[in-house]
Amino acid sequence: MKEWTCKMANVHEANFELTNALSLNRTRRKEGKKLHVMKWIYEKGIFHLLAGLMLGRAIVMVQFMPFALPFFAAVMIMQRQKAPHTFAGLTAGAAALGLLPALYTASILLVYYISFGLLRKYANNQFIAAGLAALVTGVVKTCYVWALRPLDWMEGFYILSEAAMTGILLLIFLQSFLVLTKGRRSAYTHEELVALSVLAASIALGLTGLMAGDLFVSHIAARYLVLAAALSAGALVGSTAGVVIGLIFCLASFAFIPEVALLAVTGLLGGLLKSGGRIGAVIGLMLATILTGLMMENALRLEFSLYESAIAALLLFITPAGWVRALARHIPGSEEYAEEQQHYAKSVRDVTAEKVEHFSVMFKKLSDSFSDVEPGAENAGAADEMIGCVTQQTCDQCFRKEFCWSEHFDRTYEWMTVLAERGEPESGWKSYCVKSEIMEKEFEQFHQDKAVNQLMQQHMKDGNRFVARQLSGLADVMSEFANELQRETQQNGEQEEKILEELQEYGVRADQIDIHCLESGRVDLDVLLPFQEKHGECDKLIAPMLSSILQETVIVHQKGDLPPPYYGTTATFRSAKAFQVTAGIAHAAYAGGLVSGDSYTATPIHEGKFAAAICDGMGNGQKAREESEETIGLLEEMLKAGIEEELAIKSVNSILTVKRTSDMYSTVDLAMIDLQNARARFLKVGAVPSYVKRGKQIQMIEAANLPLGFFHEMEMDILEHQLKSGDMLFMLSDGLIDGLRSIENPERWMRRQIAELVTTDPQEAADLLVESAVRAAGGSIDDDMTVVAVKIDHQVPKWAAIPLKRSVG
Numbered sequence: 001m002k003e004w005t006c007k008m009a010n011v012h013e014a015n016f017e018l019t020n021a022l023s024l025n026r027t028r029r030k031e032g033k034k035l036h037v038m039k040w041i042y043e044k045g046i047f048h049l050l051a052g053l054m055l056g057r058a059i060v061m062v063q064f065m066p067f068a069l070p071f072f073a074a075v076m077i078m079q080r081q082k083a084p085h086t087f088a089g090l091t092a093g094a095a096a097l098g099l100l101p102a103l104y105t106a107s108i109l110l111v112y113y114i115s116f117g118l119l120r121k122y123a124n125n126q127f128i129a130a131g132l133a134a135l136v137t138g139v140v141k142t143c144y145v146w147a148l149r150p151l152d153w154m155e156g157f158y159i160l161s162e163a164a165m166t167g168i169l170l171l172i173f174l175q176s177f178l179v180l181t182k183g184r185r186s187a188y189t190h191e192e193l194v195a196l197s198v199l200a201a202s203i204a205l206g207l208t209g210l211m212a213g214d215l216f217v218s219h220i221a222a223r224y225l226v227l228a229a230a231l232s233a234g235a236l237v238g239s240t241a242g243v244v245i246g247l248i249f250c251l252a253s254f255a256f257i258p259e260v261a262l263l264a265v266t267g268l269l270g271g272l273l274k275s276g277g278r279i280g281a282v283i284g285l286m287l288a289t290i291l292t293g294l295m296m297e298n299a300l301r302l303e304f305s306l307y308e309s310a311i312a313a314l315l316l317f318i319t320p321a322g323w324v325r326a327l328a329r330h331i332p333g334s335e336e337y338a339e340e341q342q343h344y345a346k347s348v349r350d351v352t353a354e355k356v357e358h359f360s361v362m363f364k365k366l367s368d369s370f371s372d373v374e375p376g377a378e379n380a381g382a383a384d385e386m387i388g389c390v391t392q393q394t395c396d397q398c399f400r401k402e403f404c405w406s407e408h409f410d411r412t413y414e415w416m417t418v419l420a421e422r423g424e425p426e427s428g429w430k431s432y433c434v435k436s437e438i439m440e441k442e443f444e445q446f447h448q449d450k451a452v453n454q455l456m457q458q459h460m461k462d463g464n465r466f467v468a469r470q471l472s473g474l475a476d477v478m479s480e481f482a483n484e485l486q487r488e489t490q491q492n493g494e495q496e497e498k499i500l501e502e503l504q505e506y507g508v509r510a511d512q513i514d515i516h517c518l519e520s521g522r523v524d525l526d527v528l529l530p531f532q533e534k535h536g537e538c539d540k541l542i543a544p545m546l547s548s549i550l551q552e553t554v555i556v557h558q559k560g561d562l563p564p565p566y567y568g569t570t571a572t573f574r575s576a577k578a579f580q581v582t583a584g585i586a587h588a589a590y591a592g593g594l595v596s597g598d599s600y601t602a603t604p605i606h607e608g609k610f611a612a613a614i615c616d617g618m619g620n621g622q623k624a625r626e627e628s629e630e631t632i633g634l635l636e637e638m639l640k641a642g643i644e645e646e647l648a649i650k651s652v653n654s655i656l657t658v659k660r661t662s663d664m665y666s667t668v669d670l671a672m673i674d675l676q677n678a679r680a681r682f683l684k685v686g687a688v689p690s691y692v693k694r695g696k697q698i699q700m701i702e703a704a705n706l707p708l709g710f711f712h713e714m715e716m717d718i719l720e721h722q723l724k725s726g727d728m729l730f731m732l733s734d735g736l737i738d739g740l741r742s743i744e745n746p747e748r749w750m751r752r753q754i755a756e757l758v759t760t761d762p763q764e765a766a767d768l769l770v771e772s773a774v775r776a777a778g779g780s781i782d783d784d785m786t787v788v789a790v791k792i793d794h795q796v797p798k799w800a801a802i803p804l805k806r807s808v809g
Contacts, residue, residue: 045085048075052089054206056105057096060251064162066137067202068094068105069112070169073133076116077124078177083113093206100148108140126174134167172198193237194244200225201245208252215308219259222249223285223312226267228319231281232327235271242267262292262305282313360478368468386420387413390442394435404433419443472647502549506802508542511568521608521676523554523575530568532561538571540799546573547801555797577675579725580795581610584763586770587786590620590735597624598733598786599632604675605640612788613670614687616733620784631666645672646716649683669731671790673723678792680729682719688737689747691754692721693728698751728762729790730754735783736773743776762789 094105175195210217230238246260269284293302512528559571583602617624638648669687689702740746
C-alpha cells in the first residue's frame with residue numbers, strides 16, 4: 001500500500017510539473033508574438049526613425065543639440081543599413097524647431113558621413129569615432145555660429161563643451177546599441193543599464209515643450225520610463241534610472257529639478273513594491289507624487305502632477321507584459337532572471353543528459369559486440385589439411401609414394417590421421433614409412449604452431465571479455481549519471497525562507513541558504529554567513545539548529561572563509577550517516593626490510609560507503625610492491641568511479657591475466673561497508689580469513705577463491721555480514737598466518753589473540769596483532785605482514801539538536 005501511494009504521488013507530481021511546463025510554454029508563445037512585433041519595428045528601421053524624431057528636437061542648456069550626431073554615428077558603426085532612416089528622423093525632428101536647426105543638423109550629419117567614408121578603416125574604433133564626432137561638431141558648430149554672429153571666447157567655450165558632450169554621448173550610445181543589437185543570455189552590467197537609461201532619457205527629452213492641455217508630456221514619459229525600470233529591475237535600478245533621467249531632463253530646463261526627487265522616489269518605492277506587480281509599482285508612483293507634491297506647497301501643481309502620474313500608470317498597464325519580462329530577464333536579482341537561468345540550466349542539463357545517454361547506449365552496444373561468442377565446432381577438415389601439407393613436403397618426392405597412397409591408401413591414411421590428431425604414431429609406423437622421423441618432425445611442428453595459434457586466440461578472447469566488461473560497467477555508470485541529470489531540481493524557496501526565519505528568530509543571521517537536496521539521508525545545503533567563524537559556530541550552533549528544523553541529524557561537511565575582498569563564511573551541511581568507521585593499519589616488511597610487497601587502502605567512496613582492502617603481490621620486495629600497488633590503485637579508482645565491486649575485481653583480474661609475463665599473481669581482500677546500515681560485503685580473492693570481534697565473540701569470514709591473474713575467468717563468492725556498533729573488523733595478509741609454522745592451528749591462535757585484545761583503538765589493535773605474530777614466529781619475518789583494523793561505531797554528533805518551535809517539511 002505504501003509503495004502504491006508513493007507511485008501515485010510521483011504521478012501527481014509529474015502531472016503537476018507537466019501542467020506547469022505547458023502553461024509556461026503557452027505564456028512564452030504569447031510573449032514571443034509581442035516581442036516579434038517589437039523586433040519587427042526595430043529591424044524595419046521604425047525605431048530609428050521615431051528615435052531620430054525625438055533626438056533631433058532635443059535641446060539642453062537652451063542652445064546645445066548634442067544628441068543627433070552621436071545617435072547617427074552609433075547607427076553608422078553598428079547598423080549602417082539603418083542610416084537613411086536615422087538621417088530622415090533626425091532632420092525632421094530638428095525641422096520641428098525651425099529652419100536653421102534643421103540646416104545645422106543636416107549639415108553636421110552629412111559632414112560626418114563624408115568623414116566616416118574617408119576614414120572607414122579607422123572610424124569603426126569607438127574612441128576614434130568619438131574623437132571624429134567631437135571634431136566634426138566643433139568645426140560645423142564654429143562655422144554655424146560664425147555665420148550668425150561674431151565669435152568670442154565664451155562662444156568657443158560653448159563649442160568645446162558641446163563637442164565634448166557629443167564624444168561622450170557617442171560612447172554611451174554605442175554601449176546601448178551593443179545591448180539592443182546582440183541577443184544574449186548574460187545579465188546586463190550596471191554600466192549597460194545606466195547607458196540604456198541615458199539613451200531612453202535622451203529620446204524622451206525630445207518631448208520637452210510638448211503639452212497636453214496643462215500636462216507636460218515630458219513628465220509623463222519620464223515617469224513611465226522610471227516606472228517600467230522599477231517594475232523590471234527593482235528598487236536599485238529603478239532609483240538609479242530615476243536619478244539619471246531626472247538629471248538629463250534638468251540639463252534641458254532647471255524647472256525640472258523638483259521632478260528629479262519625484263523620479264528617484266518613484267524608482268525606489270516602485271521597486272520595493274514590485275512584488276505586487278504593476279499595481280504595486282503604480283502605488284509607489286502615486287505615493288512619490290503625493291510626497292513630492294506636498295513639499296512644493298502648490299495644490300494646483302499637485303493636481304496636475306497626479307494627472308500626469310495617472311497617465312503614466314495607464315501607459316504601464318497597457319504595456320505588453322512580454323516587453324517588461326524581456327528586460328527583467330537580463331537584470332540580476334529579478335524573478336524573471338532567476339526563472340530564465342533555471343530554464344537555461346534545465347535545457348543544458350537535458351541536452352547533457354541526452355548526450356550522456358547516447359554515449360551509454362553506444363558503450364553498451366560496443367560491449368555487446370565484444371562479448372564472448374560461443375566457440376564453434378572445430379574444423380572437421382583440419383586433420384586432412386595438416387596431412388595434405390605434410391605429404392606435400394615429404395611424400396611427393398618419396399619413391400614409395402605409389403606403394404603407400406595407391407596400393408595401401410586406407411592403412412596409410414589411418415596412420416597419418418592418428419599422427420595428426422594425437423601427435424604420436426602407432427606401432428609399426430617406423431617400419432612402414434621410410435621417412436618416419438621427418439614425418440614426425442613435420443607433424444610436431446604443426447602441433448606447436450597450432451598450440452601457439454590457440455593461445456593467441458585465447459588471449460584475444462580474454463581481451464574481448466575484459467573490454468566488454470569495462471564498456472558494460474562504463475555504460476551503467478553513464479546511464480546512472482544521465483538519470484541523475486534528468487531529475488528535476490526541487491523548488492526549495494519556501495523551505496529556505498523558513499530556515500532563514502528560524503535561524504533569525506534565535507539570533508543567528510544567515511545571508512543566504514541554498515538547498516540542493518532534502519531527501520532523507522541525503523540532505524545537502526549551503527549556508528552563507530555574514531561573519532567569519534572563530535568559535536565553531538557552525539558545529540556548535542547552526543548544525544544542531546538545522547538538525548532540529550529538518551528533523552534529521554545534520555553535520556558540517558566543509559566550511560571556509562570567503563576570499564577577499566568579500567567577508568563571511570560558507571558552510572556545507574549534509575546528513576550524518578548512521579555509522580562511522582575508524583581504521584588502523586600496521587605492517588612489517590619481509591626480513592625487517594623497508595619495502596613491503598603488500599598494499600592497502602581504507603577510504604570512503606561514493607554514496608556513503610567505506611572500502612578497506614589489502615592486496616598481496618606474489619613474492620617480496622620492490623617487484624611485488626609495484627604489482628600490489630597497481631592492483632589496489634586500479635581497484636580503488638574503479639570503486640570511486642561507481643563501478644560495482646564484483647565487476648571491478650573481475651576487471652583487475654582480466655588486466656593481470658592479459659599482461660601476465662611471469663608469475664604475476666595477487667591476492668585481494670576487499671570489504672565494503674555501508675555507513676547507513678553497517679552491512680558489509682566481503683570479496684576475498686586468494687585471501688586468508690578475516691575476523692569480526694564483537695565483545696568476546698569472534699566470527700571468522702572466509703572464502704575459497706584463487707588469486708587474481710591465475711585464471712582468465714573467475715567465479716567469486718560474495719559474502720555479506722551484518723555489523724553492529726562496537727564491532728571491530730580485522731583483515732590480514734597471508735604473511736601473518738604463514739609465519740606461524742610452529743603453531744599447529746594458526747587460525748585458532750589468531751582468533752584467541754583477537755579475543756584477548758582489550759583495546760578498542762583500531763590502530764593500537766593492529767600494532768598488537770603484528771607484534772604478537774612476529775613474537776610467535778620467533779622474531780623472524782618470513783613474509784610481508786599487514787593488518788587493517790576497522791572499528792564501527794554509531795555516528796553521534798558532538799552537539800545535541802537545539803529544539804525549535806516548528807520544523808520545515
